[in-house]
Amino acid sequence: xxxxFDGLGRFADPSLLILTSLxxxxxHGYAIMTDITxxxxxxxxxxxxxxxxxxxxxRGWIRPLAAGERRRPYEITAAGQEVLAEQLRxxxxxxxxxxxxxxxx
Amino acid sequence: xxxxxxxxxxxxxxxxxxRRWKQxxxxxxxxxxxxxxxxxxxxxxxxxxxxSTHLDPDYRMQVRLMPHLSRDAKLGIAIFAVIIVxxxxxxxxxxxxxxxxxxxxxxxSADSVGAIAFSRDQRxxxxxxxxxPWEATSTLWDITGQARPRxxxxxxxxxxxxxxxxxxxxxANAFGGRAQAALWDVTRxxxxxxxxxxxxxxxxxxxxEAFSPDGQILAVASTTRLALWDVxxxxxxxxxxxxxxxxxxxxPGNQGPPVPVGVGQNDLxxxxxxxxxxxxxxxxxxxxxxxxxxxxxxxxxTVAGPGDYFAALAFSPRGNLLAGVTYHGSVLVFRxxxxxxxxxxxxxxxxxxxxxxxxxxxxxxxxxxxACNFAAAYAVGFTPDGRALTVVIDRPETYPAARDTVFTWQxxxxxxxxxxxxxxxxxxxxxxxxxxxxxxxxxxxxTGGEVHLWTLP
Numbered sequence: 220x221x222x223x224f225d226g227l228g229r230f231a232d233p234s235l236l237i238l239t240s241l242x243x244x245x246x247h248g249y250a251i252m253t254d255i256t257x258x259x260x261x262x263x264x265x266x267x268x269x270x271x272x273x274x275x276x277x278r279g280w281i282r283p284l285a286a287g288e289r290r291r292p293y294e295i296t297a298a299g300q301e302v303l304a305e306q307l308r309x310x311x312x313x314x315x316x317x318x319x320x321x322x323x324x
Numbered sequence: 325x326x327x328x329x330x331x332x333x334x335x336x337x338x339x340x341x342x343r344r345w346k347q348x349x350x351x352x353x354x355x356x357x358x359x360x361x362x363x364x365x366x367x368x369x370x371x372x373x374x375x376s377t378h379l380d381p382d383y384r385m386q387v388r389l390m391p392h393l394s395r396d397a398k399l400g401i402a403i404f405a406v407i408i409v410x411x412x413x414x415x416x417x418x419x420x421x422x423x424x425x426x427x428x429x430x431x432x433s434a435d436s437v438g439a440i441a442f443s444r445d446q447r448x449x450x451x452x453x454x455x456x457p458w459e460a461t462s463t464l465w466d467i468t469g470q471a472r473p474r475x476x477x478x479x480x481x482x483x484x485x486x487x488x489x490x491x492x493x494x495x496a497n498a499f500g501g502r503a504q505a506a507l508w509d510v511t512r513x514x515x516x517x518x519x520x521x522x523x524x525x526x527x528x529x530x531x532x533e534a535f536s537p538d539g540q541i542l543a544v545a546s547t548t549r550l551a552l553w554d555v556x557x558x559x560x561x562x563x564x565x566x567x568x569x570x571x572x573x574x575x576p577g578n579q580g581p582p583v584p585v586g587v588g589q590n591d592l593x594x595x596x597x598x599x600x601x602x603x604x605x606x607x608x609x610x611x612x613x614x615x616x617x618x619x620x621x622x623x624x625x626t627v628a629g630p631g632d633y634f635a636a637l638a639f640s641p642r643g644n645l646l647a648g649v650t651y652h653g654s655v656l657v658f659r660x661x662x663x664x665x666x667x668x669x670x671x672x673x674x675x676x677x678x679x680x681x682x683x684x685x686x687x688x689x690x691x692x693x694x695a696c697n698f699a700a701a702y703a704v705g706f707t708p709d710g711r712a713l714t715v716v717i718d719r720p721e722t723y724p725a726a727r728d729t730v731f732t733w734q735x736x737x738x739x740x741x742x743x744x745x746x747x748x749x750x751x752x753x754x755x756x757x758x759x760x761x762x763x764x765x766x767x768x769x770x771t772g773g774e775v776h777l778w779t780l781p
Contacts, residue, residue: 248356265334265356266369269349270376277382289355 233271245294330362337370342383437768438483440757443491452485476513486533503546532592595643604634635702669739679729705762716756
C-alpha cells in the first residue's frame with residue numbers, strides 16, 4: 220500500500236496526518252492508516268502510527284474510545300483540533316510564501 | 325523479504341516493546357497487523373518504535389543513582405566501571421544475547437497451563453499456557469524419560485493446543501489472535517518454525533483444536549464456529565469447511581460453571597477412524613459431526629447430558645463408544661456406532677462428591693460445601709483394549725494444594741460400567757490430562773508453565 224508520494228512520507232508529520240484523519244470522526248488504527256493513504260498518498264506503517272498515537276494521546280490531543288473486540292477507535296479532542304488548526308495556518312503561510320518565491324524565481 | 329517472514333518478524337518485534345506499552349497498545353497493534361500486508365518497512369518501523377519506546381521515560385524505569393555525589397565523582401565512577409565491566413562484557417554480552425534469543429518466550433511465573441497434548445508415540449508433549457494473547461506460550465517437551473521431561477523449546481501462542489499424531493506439527497492459539505490458530509513445524513523440536521496462521525472460517529475465541537488420527541485434518545473450534553482444515557501440507561493449510569457451532573440452549577435450571585465453558589482438555593475429539601468428531605460446544609450437549617468427507621461435514625446428532633455442561637470427551641479404541649464427563653461430576657457413556665441415534669448406555673453421577681481433597685474430608689465438608697465444582701478439572705480416557713474407562717478429577721480446595729482422584733471402571737461390551745476402583749494423589753496442579761492409553765496423567769501447573777507426569781498403577 221505505497222502511494223506515489225511515498226518518497227515524501229518522511230517530510231509529512233505523522234501527528235498532523237493522524238489529526239487530519241480524525242478530524243471528520245473517530246477511527247481505529249487500521250482505518251486511520253488507510254484513510255491517510257487515501258487522502259495523502261503516504262503509506263504509514265503500524266510502528267509509526269502507534270508511536271504517534273501514543274504521543275498524541277499523552278498530549279491530550281486525541282482520546283481513546285471504548286474498544287470493540289481488539290479495535291479501539293480514537294477521536295480528536297478540542298485541544299487536538301486547536302493544534303491542527305494552528306498547524307494548518309502555519310502550513311498555509313508556508314504554501315503562500317513558497318508560491319510567491321517559486322513564481323518569481 | 326517474503327510477506328510471511330515480514331509478518332512473523334513484525335509480530336516478534338511487537339513482543340519487544342516495553343511491557344506497560346504492550347498492555348495498552350499490543351492488542352490493537354496486532355489487529356492492525358492482521359489486516360496490513362507487512363513488508364521490510366513494517367518491521368523497521370516497529371523496530372524503531374520499540375527502540376524509541378524503550379528510551380521513552382514514560383515507559384522505562386526511572387532510577388536516580390547516587391544523588392549525593394558530584395557530577396565529576398559520578399563520571400569517574402562511570403569511567404572506572406566501563407573499564408572494569410567493559411572488557412568482560414564484550415565476551416559475556418553475545419552469550420546473554422543468545423540466551424535472550426532462546427528464552428524470549430519463557431512462560432512467566434504467573435502462567436498456568438491451559439492445554440496439554442501428546443504425540444501418538446508419547447515421546448513428544450506440548451503444553452500451552454492460558455495467559456493473555458501477547459504473552460501466552462507453548463512448550464514442547466521430550467517425555468521419553470518420563471520422570472524427567474526435557475523442555476525442548478518454548479514458542480509464542482498459548483492454549484488451546486494440539487499436536488499431530490506424528491509429533492511433527494503443533495497447532496496453538498496464534499500470538500495475538502483471538503480466533504486464529506497457528507501451525508508450527510516442530511520436526512526440529514528445538515527450533516520450531518511457524519508455518520501458517522488459520523483465521524478464515526472462525527470468529528469469537530478459540531477453545532479447541534484436534535488433529536484427525538491420520539494427521540491430515542485439523543479441527544479448530546471457536547465459540548461460534550467449527551472449522552475443518554486440510555493440513556496434509558501444514559505450510560499450505562486449506563479451509564475445507566466452516567460450520568456454525570453456536571452453543572445450544574441449556575435446559576431450565578441448569579447451573580452452568582461460572583468459567584468460560586469448553587475451555588478444557590479433550591473437548592474436541594476425533595473417533596479413532598477419523599470419521600466422527602465430537603465437540604462439547606460449550607453446552608450440556610455433545611455434538612457429533614460426520615467428518616468422513618470433511619468438505620461436506622455436517623452435524624449428525626447431539627447427545628444430551630444430565631442438564632450439566634460437558635468438560636471432557638473420549639472415544640473408545642473401537643470408536644463405538646463415546647464417554648463424557650461433566651462439570652458436576654457425572655460420567656456418561658454413549659453408543660455412537662451403528663444405525664439410529666446415539667444412545668446413552670451408562671451414567672455414573674456424583675463423582676465430584678467422591679473426589680477427595682487434602683485433609684481427607686468429603687466434598688460436603690470442604691470450604692465451599694460441595695459448591696466448588698467450577699474449580700475442578702477433568703480428564704477422561706479408555707485403555708487401549710477398551711475394557712477400562714478412567715476419569716481424573718483434579719479438585720483444588722485449599723489453593724494451591726489439590727488432589728487428583730482417579731476413577732476406573734470396567735467397560736462391558738455394551739458400554740455399561742462396573743467395578744469402580746479409586747485412587748488419590750496429592751498434586752499442586754490444576755489441569756489433568758490423560759495421555760493416549762489412559763496410563764499417564766499429565767498435570768499442568770498453576771504457575772510457571774510446568775507439567776508434572778505420573779503413571780497410574
